[in-house]
Every structure is written in structure tokens, then in C-alpha cells.
Amino acid sequence: MRAPLRSWSATLCAVTFCLFVATTLLYIWENKHRAVLSQTVTNSGWVAYQAQLEHVKSAAAIEHAKDHFTPQVVADLALRLEILRSRLPILYASEEGRILPEIAAMQPALQAYERLLDRMIDELPALHPPDAGTPEMLARWASALAPLGPELQTVLMASVAYNNSLFERERTLATQLAIVPLALLFLSGTSLVAMLLLQSRRDTARIAEVERARRAIADMEGNLRGVIQAAPTAMAVIDPSRNAVRFVNPAAAQMVAGSLDHPDWKRLIEVAAQDVRTGDAEGATVKMALTKANGDVISLRGHLCPVTWEGRPQVLVVMIDTTRAQHADLQSLQAAKLAALGEMANALSHEINQPLAVIRMAVANAHRHLETEGARDAVAAKLERVSTQVDRAKRIIEQVRHYGRLPSGTAEIFPLGQAIELAAGSVAEQYRSAGIRLALQLDLPPEHTVSGDRAMLEHVIVNLLVNARDAFALQDDTRPRTVWLRAQAQEGRAVIEVEDAAGGISDDLMSRIFEPFSTTKVAQKGTGLGLALARSVVRDMNGQIMAENMRYGACFTLVLPLAPAAASSAEREAA
Amino acid sequence: MIREPSILICDDEADLAGELGEFFAACGWRAMVHTSAPDALEALHAGAAPTCLLTDLRVGHFSGAELVSATRRLPNQLQPLIYCIMTGHVLDTTAAKDFGVDLLYLKPIDPDLVLSDIQSFLEDTFKLPTGT
Ligand SMILES: Nc1ncnc2c1ncn2[C@@H]1O[C@H](COP(=O)(O)OP(=O)(O)OP(=O)(O)O)[C@@H](O)[C@H]1O
Ligand SMILES: [Mg+2]
Numbered sequence A: 001m002r003a004p005l006r007s008w009s010a011t012l013c014a015v016t017f018c019l020f021v022a023t024t025l026l027y028i029w030e031n032k033h034r035a036v037l038s039q040t041v042t043n044s045g046w047v048a049y050q051a052q053l054e055h056v057k058s059a060a061a062i063e064h065a066k067d068h069f070t071p072q073v074v075a076d077l078a079l080r081l082e083i084l085r086s087r088l089p090i091l092y093a094s095e096e097g098r099i100l101p102e103i104a105a106m107q108p109a110l111q112a113y114e115r116l117l118d119r120m121i122d123e124l125p126a127l128h129p130p131d132a133g134t135p136e137m138l139a140r141w142a143s144a145l146a147p148l149g150p151e152l153q154t155v156l157m158a159s160v161a162y163n164n165s166l167f168e169r170e171r172t173l174a175t176q177l178a179i180v181p182l183a184l185l186f187l188s189g190t191s192l193v194a195m196l197l198l199q200s201r202r203d204t205a206r207i208a209e210v211e212r213a214r215r216a217i218a219d220m221e222g223n224l225r226g227v228i229q230a231a232p233t234a235m236a237v238i239d240p241s242r243n244a245v246r247f248v249n250p251a252a253a254q255m256v257a258g259s260l261d262h263p264d265w266k267r268l269i270e271v272a273a274q275d276v277r278t279g280d281a282e283g284a285t286v287k288m289a290l291t292k293a294n295g296d297v298i299s300l301r302g303h304l305c306p307v308t309w310e311g312r313p314q315v316l317v318v319m320i321d322t323t324r325a326q327h328a329d330l331q332s333l334q335a336a337k338l339a340a341l342g343e344m345a346n347a348l349s350h351e352i353n354q355p356l357a358v359i360r361m362a363v364a365n366a367h368r369h370l371e372t373e374g375a376r377d378a379v380a381a382k383l384e385r386v387s388t389q390v391d392r393a394k395r396i397i398e399q400v401r402h403y404g405r406l407p408s409g410t411a412e413i414f415p416l417g418q419a420i421e422l423a424a425g426s427v428a429e430q431y432r433s434a435g436i437r438l439a440l441q442l443d444l445p446p447e448h449t450v451s452g453d454r455a456m457l458e459h460v461i462v463n464l465l466v467n468a469r470d471a472f473a474l475q476d477d478t479r480p481r482t483v484w485l486r487a488q489a490q491e492g493r494a495v496i497e498v499e500d501a502a503g504g505i506s507d508d509l510m511s512r513i514f515e516p517f518s519t520t521k522v523a524q525k526g527t528g529l530g531l532a533l534a535r536s537v538v539r540d541m542n543g544q545i546m547a548e549n550m551r552y553g554a555c556f557t558l559v560l561p562l563a564p565a566a567a568s569s570a571e572r573e574a575a
Numbered sequence B: 001m002i003r004e005p006s007i008l009i010c011d012d013e014a015d016l017a018g019e020l021g022e023f024f025a026a027c028g029w030r031a032m033v034h035t036s037a038p039d040a041l042e043a044l045h046a047g048a049a050p051t052c053l054l055t056d057l058r059v060g061h062f063s064g065a066e067l068v069s070a071t072r073r074l075p076n077q078l079q080p081l082i083y084c085i086m087t088g089h090v091l092d093t094t095a096a097k098d099f100g101v102d103l104l105y106l107k108p109i110d111p112d113l114v115l116s117d118i119q120s121f122l123e124d125t126f127k128l129p130t131g132t
Helices: A002-043 A046-067 A071-093 A095-099 A101-105 A107-126 A133-145 A148-176 A179-230 A250-255 A263-277 A323-371 A376-404 A416-434 A454-473 A530-540 A564-574 B014-026 B037-045 B064-072 B111-126
Strands: A234-239 A244-248 A285-291 A297-309 A312-321 A412-415 A437-443 A449-452 A482-490 A493-500 A544-549 A554-561 B006-010 B030-034 B052-056 B082-087 B103-106
Touching: A002 A148, A002 A179, A046 A071, A046 A133, A046 A148, A071 A095, A071 A101, A071 A107, A095 A101, A095 A148, A101 A107, A101 A148, A107 A133, A107 A148, A179 A297, A234 A250, A234 A263, A244 A263, A250 A312, A263 A285, A263 A297, A297 A323, A323 A376, A323 B014, A323 B111, A376 B014, A412 A416, A416 A437, A416 A454, A416 A482, A416 A493, A449 A454, A449 A554, A454 A482, A454 A493, A454 A530, A454 A554, A530 A544, A530 A554, B006 B014, B006 B037, B014 B030, B014 B111, B030 B037, B037 B052, B037 B064, B052 B064, B064 B082, B082 B111, B103 B111
Parallel strands: A437 A482, B006 B030, B006 B052, B052 B082, B082 B103
Antiparallel strands: A234 A244, A234 A312, A285 A297, A297 A312, A412 A449, A482 A493, A493 A554, A544 A554
């Protein structure tokens, strides 16, 4: 529909242009033609008439000279003849002379008269008044020139006839030609109007199309609104330029808050915006823990998608409450741990039976001592031993409890540097008495935070430091007794290293060092759960723990993700 | 009747080994206490020839069963009369013969029971009263 319309209007445009050009050319041509005609009309006949007049004057001058042959009369005659002579060539050399055959045919005759007149003009000075032959001669001249009169009359008649025909032509032209440009003008006007009509039809079609599209968009928006409204999933439309919520569906109202300017929505936008800024959002997905005004914490997974809402670019957030799923995750993690604990049961029973066996024996021997006199000290020693073994069993149970504990879903965010310092402080005394230097290289400002169980992480670091101390106990004193505790932030992660120079870990142990009850220590000193627990704690924090042998000793490395705010500030610093 | 019954105790848990030694000594036994299997084997080679060998099932990196079989390869006169193993582990089997020994105990053990078991084994098998 639109394509033929366009070609039609293009054609019309071309036609109108051609018509205008034609009308203009016609107008110019007509004007020019009219000017030529009027000039021709004014010129034609006039030359012939003049020539005839000169002929009559010349004839009269000859007659007059016959009677009064004075030098003055002779000079007049000569002038007349000269003028007549000059008129004759004009007759056939003029416009009519070229166009009219009657005049053209007379050219030889007229030229003969020209020669005759030339001769007369030549002979005139030789004539003398007293000569008897002079009047005769003049009479001969008069009769020789006499036939020129009718000839000139013929020319004049032909000119007049031509003039009449020209006049007629001009008249018909004046009446005829006026119709053509008028028609042309009318035609171009018509095509112009047609063009305007076509254009207006096209505009109307286009306006209708725009109107239809606008209605379709409005319908679509209405549908979208209906779908969002009815969807069981929580959805909200957010204006990113104003950080304001524009629309929420009932599910979202129930999940977060019904009122659009409720502080919970503000908090959600802030958290989402921060996640997006810090690049936590994978594509357009954000994960967030939202602490509501009433203290409830909900875990949300939000998918962001740009939409046009009420004619403006907005962001549609589709939210899923993952609190329950996350809880299930934690539960399954716990189940896995308990399964591991089940597998550990054998080792565990050995670990606990061992102190129990000592206790049992110590008690039996104490009984025996009681039967003898003065065995107070011996019995006291046995009781001391019993107490030590009970402590040992207690420690094992403690470690196992730590290991099997339910990971806390709502991890706290705490400054990592502080936790490390606290852990280092708690072993300071042990180190001093063992003659070990603890070299601290902490490059973590307070705003570098991590998320997890703070007490457990401190416990992990203390265990690494105690392990290092214990490793020195097996070494001779020639080695420099130094343990390095280093911590720094790199690319959104914190890296903590505990390195010693106490000889390292045997290959045999290295392969199972993080497994529960892998220990080389005597029963009173270690349960072999310290590193197993460390691995579990670090995993809960989405981190990693690694052990490797360095040149002089072992090095344990912990890598922990920094909490989002800390990660972004660490990036800023790096930049 | 054995004049002075003797027992070689091998357990890497020093406290336990010590208490066991003390117990048997108090019961009139000559107790030899070792906390490592190589040490115990060396003593056996050197002619300790105890009446009873009581070992932990796992002595550090060594297995008590290995110690038992190494001891069984000793000349007759150097061999103990009775072999006992004790363990803190949960075992699939509690049959002593599966470990190539005469008596098997799960820790924590009742020393009086162990002593009476050893005594009755010796009496029943070798008609050797060892009573104090
Ligand atoms: N820095 C170290 N150098 C050498 N060996 C180490 C070092 N750290 C740990 N180990 C070895 O790894 C074993 C396991 O350590 P882990 O901390 O798990 O248990 P533990 O220290 O024996 O007992 P627990 O920590 O439960 O009291 C230790 O017994 C020790 O043999
Ligand atoms: Mg440890």
C-alpha cells in the first residue's frame, strides 16, 4: 500500500515539475514571438512606401529640372536620385524581401533600376543648362524611371498583404495561445493538488499506524502489568535513576513490604545496587540477605531485567525467597558432615577409649593403693592422671562438637585483621615460654571484613599457630625459632599465611593432613581434629586452606573472600 | 607353677602402658613396659621371654598384629605362652584367633578380668597355676 503511494507521488512530482517548466518556456516563447511580430508589423510596408515616395519625389525633381536647370536644382535632383538609389536594395534585402516571393522575384528588376540610377547620378554633373539636349535627356530619364512606380506599387501591395496576414496570425495567436498555458497551468495545479492529497493520505496512514503501535504498546503494558500482578513470584519495578520502587505485585508486597516507600524497599534497592556495582551480580542476577525493619533476615535471589514501564526505562526485579532453600542447603551440608562423623565413629571411639582405658587402669591401681597404708600420694597421683585423661576426652568431644556443629546461616561480618590479632595474642604467652618469635605482618585495614563465624576462625588460626609451636618442640634448637603470620588483601580476597621453620610435614602425613584424627602428637597433646575443623570452617566461609612445605618448614595458607564492601574498597586501593 | 610370671606390655600410650605395668607388678608379675613396637621386639629378641605378651593393636605406625607374628617367629624358648591384644578401635570381629592371638580386649579394659583370663588360660592350656 505504502510503496505504490510513494511511486505515485514521485511521478506526480515529476509531472508537476515538467508542466511548470513547459508553462514557463511557453510563456517566454510567446512573449518573444509577440515582440517579433509587432516589430515586423511596424517595419513591413514602410520601406516600400518610402521608396515609392522617393520615386515620386525624384520624378517631380526631374520635371522641375527640365524648366529650371540651376545648380541648386541639379544638386536637389542628385540628392533625390541618391536617396531613391539607397532605398531600392533595402526592399529585397529586408525581412519581407527574404520571405515574400513576389518581392524576391523583383530583385533583378530593381537592381537594373539601381544601375540606371547610378548612371544618371554619374551623368548629371556633365549636363549644362544651355545645352539643347538637356531637357530631352531629362525627359528620357523621366520616362525610363516611370515603370519603377508600378513596380514599387507591387512591392508595397505585397508588403501590405503580408502585413495583413501577420496581423491576422497575431490575432489568432492571441486568442489561441492563451488556452494552452492556461491548460498547462491548470494541469500543474491539478497535479499539485493531487500530490498534496496523496501526501495527506500518506500522513493519515502513518498517523494511524503510530496510533495503532501506541495502542499495542499500551495493551502490552497492560498485559505485562496483569501478568506481574497475577504471578506468584515476587516482582517489582524499580526506577534506577531515582532509586525508587514504582510498582510491586502482591507476592512482592508480601515478601518485602506493601507500601512503595517502606524502608525495606529502600534497603533492598541499596543492597541490589551495591551488588551490581561491586560486580557480585552474575550477569543480571543478585543474591542478597535483606534484614527487614522487624529484624527478620530473608535471603533473596533477584534477577534484574531492563523494561520500559510507563514509557520510561526501568528495571524489573524478579525475586525468589531462597531463605528456605538456603536453610535446606545448610541442612544437607550438615547431613554430609554427620555422615562424615559416622565414618569417623571408629577413629572417634579409639580416641575416646584411649583416655578411658588409662582412667580405668589408674582407678584400678588407685584401689590397690588404698588397700596399703600410707598410699595417699600414690592415690593422689592416680587421681591427677584420671583428671588429665578426663580433660583429654573432653577436648576430643569438644573438637568433635565443633566439627559437627550446625553452620550458622547468618554469618557475621567482622574485621579480619582484628580476629587475627586476637588469635595471635592468645598464643603470645605460649610462644614466649617456648622461645619462639612470632613475626606478624598484617596488612589489613579495619574496613577489610569477612563474613563467617568469628570465634571459629580465631580457633582455626590459633590451631595453626599451636601446630607450628608443637612442630618446633620436635626440632633441635639450632633452627631459628620464628613463626611468620602474614595477612593481606588481593583482588577481593584475604590471604593469610602461617609459616614456620620447624622442618615441615612428612609426605605420608601431607596427603591426609586435613582428615580428622590425622595426628603425630601424643594423645595428651593433640586430637588430630584441628586441621579437619579448619577446613570445615574455611569452607563454610567459601574459602580455601592449603598446606605446603617450604624450604625450612611448613606453610599453611588461608584464602577468604572479603565481604562486598571490603572487596570494593580493596579494589579502590589497588587502583 | 611359674615362680615369677612375667608380662611384656607394649602400648604407645605411655600412661596406659605404665598403669598396666604397675597393676601387673602389684599382682606379683614381672612387668616389662615398652611404648614402641621396635623396642618391644628388641627386648623379645634379647631374651625377655615373657609369660604373656600384651600389645595394643596399633602402636604408633606399627600394628600389634605384626609384633605378634614377628614374635611367633622367635625360637620356641623365647616365645611367650600367651598372646593378648587390646584395642580402642571398633572391630568387625572380636574373635581373638582372627588376629592370631589367644585373648582380645576392647579398651577400656578391666585389669582384674584380664588378669583372671590370663591366669585361667594358662591353667587350662598349660596346667600352670599363676595365682598370686
Ligand atoms: N606446622 C606444622 N609442622 C609440621 N607438622 C604439622 C604442622 N601443623 C600440623 N602438623 C601435623 O599435622 C597434624 C594434624 O594437625 P591438627 O592440627 O589437625 O591436629 P593436632 O594438632 O595433632 O591436634 P589438635 O589440633 O586437634 O589438638 C599434627 O599432628 C602434625 O603432625
Ligand atoms: Mg593442632
